[in-house]
Amino acid sequence: MKGLFKSKPRTPADIVRQTRDLFLYADRSNSLPDLRESKREEKMAELSKNIRDMKSILYGNSEAEPVAEACAQLTQEFFREDTLRLLITCLPKLNLETRKDATQLVANLQRQQVNSRLIASDYLEANLDLMDVLMEGFENTDLALHYGAMFRECIRHQIVAKYVLESEHVKKFFDYIQLPNFDIAADAAATFKELLTRHKSTVAEFLTKNEDWFFADYNSKLLESSNYITRRQAIKLLGDILLDRSNSAVMTRYVSSRDNLRILMNLLRESSKSIQIEAFHVFKLFAANQNKPSDIVNILVANKSKLLRLLADLKPDKEDERFEADKSQVLKEIAALEPRDLA
Amino acid sequence: MARNKLEFPLEAEAYEIICKIGVGVSASVYKAVCIPMNSTVVAIKAIDLDRSRADFDSLRRETKTMSLLSHPNILNAYCSFTVDRCLWVVMPFMSCGSLHSIVSSSFPEGLPENCISVFLKETLNAISYLHDQGHLHRDIKAGNILVDSDGSVKLADFGVSASIYEPVTTSSGTTSSSLRLTDIAGTPYWMAPEVVHSHTGYGFKADIWSFGITALELAHGRPPLSHLPPLKSLLMKITKRFHFNDYEINTSGCGKKKFSKAFREMVGLCLEQDPAKRPSAEKLLKHPFFRNCKGVDFVVKNVLQCLSNTEQMFIESQVLIKGVEDDEEGDEEILKKRRISGWNFREDDLQLSPVFPTTESDSTSEGDRHRDKPEGDKVVITGSEVGLGFSNRKEEAKEQEGEVVGFDRDLVLEKLQLLKKSLEHQRARVLVIIEALSGEREERSREEELLEMVEKLKIELEAEKMKTLRAEKESVLG
CATH class of the missing domain: 1.10.510.10 (Transferase(Phosphotransferase) domain 1)
Incomplete structure (x- = not known):
């Protein structure tokens, strides 16, 4: 009987089921002290091999392209039960190579469609607490890059991004993108950007609801950070957010605040040209606003000559027609401004 | 999975720079010691972030790759962190270079x-x-x-x-x-x-x-x-x-x-x-x-x-x-530029074939060294560097030894010509070094050079086309 089964090749679903059993084993193994070490190692090696096998089913390998039917079977079985949760909780017990394979496996699964449905999204919707686990990964140097990559893949699903934006997690990103480890901080920054730009309607809704604290924190923690790279990334992302059509209401309110204008004018004076240029792309919105509040007008008028001089000298390294056009428009706006009585 | 990554400190104060060992378009490489780690010698690549694109995507990918790859034949990073406008990537120091x-x-x-x-x-x-x-x-x-x-x-x-x-x-x-x-x-x-x-x-x-x-x-x-x-x-x-x-x-x-x-x-x-x-x-x-x-x-x-x-x-x-x-x-556009900046630097290097007497004659022509040569010989060695392999050079050197005794005007003249040529090459090479170190060569000049190159190639291509056409015609007629 056994021989019969052995000769049959494993189906993708078989591999998923076996992997699940091995995960359960790995999860338990620490609490079984009488277990032989060699036995444990054998099982872990088997687990590593299974994860790699699943990866090559989904991505293909040097000999074969991936087969749609096999991918669908694997994905279906994977999400039929709680395999993703097991994978995430067992990740710390896997070796480096297997962690990388597991991360790529999870990334691919987010994009697999079964009967033209992204079933990963359905699974995550019912298991949103997994995002909390992944989020904690940013604080563990060994796991951060793996959990971080999975996290970014998961927020491809709108429902997941919405959950994260509405949770307390979003606040933590202000700190994570300033972690001393560059690779982790940069990974967090990439995720933060994805979170605030990918799903337009969700982002607009989030910003409208959380405008006050969000921009206050954004200004004080990011735009006024002592860290060059934080300021640089933050000003770029701010431009991307405000210039997006779906955020126009938020933008209009943003450019009516004198606090915001003060910060932007400081960024315009930075010694880094890259920051100056990015700051200009936000500053121009203040100048172009046709309904400028009086206090904004008065600040611009008070600094008129300085601004005109500064802007005239500001040039990107590469020739940029659009930049020049924007600049002359802004120069014209500011030059024409007259002081106003405060209403 | 223990990674030694954690052990390396993430602030500039923990490292003492010893000297610069390499320089490129937007980064420099230094030899340094990590003070709290028994002054372990490391290499630090300092990348100027102000020249990078704002999403830092490719830098992120590069540092991530370097910290996740783990193989004895791959140079990975101990850690990376920012120091003002630079990104420091701390790596093992490879004392013999590339x-x-x-x-x-x-x-x-x-x-x-x-x-x-x-x-x-x-x-x-x-x-x-x-x-x-x-x-x-x-x-x-x-x-x-x-x-x-x-x-x-x-x-x-x-x-x-x-x-x-x-x-x-x-x-x-x-x-x-x-x-x-x-x-x-x-x-x-x-x-x-x-x-x-x-x-x-x-x-x-x-x-x-x-x-x-x-x-x-x-x-x-x-x-x-x-x-x-x-x-x-x-x-x-x-x-x-x-x-x-x-x-x-x-x-x-x-x-x-x-x-x-x-x-x-x-x-x-x-x-x-x-x-x-x-x-x-x-x-x-x-x-x-x-x-x-x-x-x-x-x-x-x-x-x-x-x-x-x-x-x-x-x-x-x-x-x-x-x-x-x-x-x-x-x-892609910038990748192309990268290729160009690469050859500006390296092409000369390879074209002028870095055959220089100082280090090379020490390490390779040991046989000659014992023989305590007359001074005139050294000149010849330098001169014959141009375009000649060193196997030939030894023979020539021997020849010269004999010749020095009986002064031969033509031969000396010929050697001096060679020497002059060699010095010109050296001069060109020194210029390249000066340019590289002072970073004076500007983007524009590179672009101009490229344009020139493209023009030249176009003309050559045209000439080739004509030739092929003619050949084809001839073969048809013939």
């Missing part, structure tokens, strides 16, 4: 075959691991293979590497499941034909091609076609009018060097025009050429012990532990 600097400073005619096999095997281990991980290095060349004094060999510079599991196109949401890439990246002389020009994209086999070119580079002291401007070398590859195998045989003939059949065959396999015919890295490791390969101890004794250290090499020749070039900038 194979490129070793070859150009001490083996201008190429390395002996039994040393080449050792270096190539170590490199191939790295490539095999990378490919297994789904990574293409995309810039394999001697300048990116670093060597330490204990003989350890590490592949470096993941600035343009790519992972087939992480499609760069994030916005469109397309999954690249076909394991192929299409963007152009690399350094011209080492680039596979399908990378330069292909409708179907390229894969791991592009690295195998570059590996083959690297083998030739180690054997001859420079990559094939390097006497041509890089763009023309690309053109040659596209039009396939040039056969690398022929080249290999030709030059090895004129250099009076004998290479084993196994070596020639191995290189030939790597340089198959059709990527499908090239072996995988794993398969190549089983090739007979690597079978009786010596251990790293052999190269320590025969190559590394006669080298000057990295710092000196840098000071002597400005060319560096590579991996410093433009590390940044993901998009």
Whole structure:
């Protein structure tokens, strides 16, 4: 009987089921002290091999392209039960190579469609607490890059991004993108950007609801950070957010605040040209606003000559027609401004 | 899984910079010690962030790759952190520098075959691991293979590497499941034909091609076609009018060097025009050429012990532990620029064939040294550097010894002419160094040079076309 089964090749679903059993084993193994070490190692090696096998089913390998039917079977079985949760909780017990394979496996699964449905999204919707686990990964140097990559893949699903934006997690990103480890901080920054730009309607809704604290924190923690790279990334992302059509209401309110204008004018004076240029792309919105509040007008008028001089000298390294056009428009706006009585 | 990564401190104060050992377009490499870690010697690559694009995507990918890869033949990062406007990447210090600097400073005619096999095997281990991980290095060349004094060999510079599991196109949401890439990246002389020009994209086999070119580079002291401007070398590859195998045989003939059949065959396999015919890295490791390969101890004794250290090499020749070039900038346009900035720097270097008497005559012509030569002889050695292999030089030197006694005006004149030529070459080379160090050469001048190059090539191409046309007509008429 056994021989019969052995000769049959494993189906993708078989591999998923076996992997699940091995995960359960790995999860338990620490609490079984009488277990032989060699036995444990054998099982872990088997687990590593299974994860790699699943990866090559989904991505293909040097000999074969991936087969749609096999991918669908694997994905279906994977999400039929709680395999993703097991994978995430067992990740710390896997070796480096297997962690990388597991991360790529999870990334691919987010994009697999079964009967033209992204079933990963359905699974995550019912298991949103997994995002909390992944989020904690940013604080563990060994796991951060793996959990971080999975996290970014998961927020491809709108429902997941919405959950994260509405949770307390979003606040933590202000700190994570300033972690001393560059690779982790940069990974967090990439995720933060994805979170605030990918799903337009969700982002607009989030910003409208959380405008006050969000921009206050954004200004004080990011735009006024002592860290060059934080300021640089933050000003770029701010431009991307405000210039997006779906955020126009938020933008209009943003450019009516004198606090915001003060910060932007400081960024315009930075010694880094890259920051100056990015700051200009936000500053121009203040100048172009046709309904400028009086206090904004008065600040611009008070600094008129300085601004005109500064802007005239500001040039990107590469020739940029659009930049020049924007600049002359802004120069014209500011030059024409007259002081106003405060209403 | 313990990673030593955690142990390295993440602030500038913990490191003491000793000296600069390399410089590139937007980064410099320093030798430093990590004070709290028993003053371990490290290399620090300092990348100017103000020259990077704001999303830092390619930097993020590079540092992530460097911290997640784990193989003895791959240069990974201990840690990376920002210091004001710079990103510091802390790496192991490789005291002998790159194979490129070793070859150009001490083996201008190429390395002996039994040393080449050792270096190539170590490199191939790295490539095999990378490919297994789904990574293409995309810039394999001697300048990116670093060597330490204990003989350890590490592949470096993941600035343009790519992972087939992480499609760069994030916005469109397309999954690249076909394991192929299409963007152009690399350094011209080492680039596979399908990378330069292909409708179907390229894969791991592009690295195998570059590996083959690297083998030739180690054997001859420079990559094939390097006497041509890089763009023309690309053109040659596209039009396939040039056969690398022929080249290999030709030059090895004129250099009076004998290479084993196994070596020639191995290189030939790597340089198959059709990527499908090239072996995988794993398969190549089983090739007979690597079978009786010596251990790293052999190269320590025969190559590394006669080298000057990295710092000196840098000071002597400005060319560096590579991996410093433009590390940044993901998009294609800038990648192209990278290639150009690369050759400005390197092409001269290779064209003028860095055959310089100071270090070289010390380390290679030991036989001559015992003989306590008259001063006139030194002049001759310098003069004959131009274009002559050092095997010839010794003979000539002997000849000269006799001649010095009976003064021969013509001969002296001829030698002086040679000397003059050599000095001109040196002058040009010094200029290159000055430019590189002062960073005076500007983007524009590079662009202008490129435009000029393009013009020249166009004219040549036209001429070629005319020739072919005429030939065709003639054959029709005939």
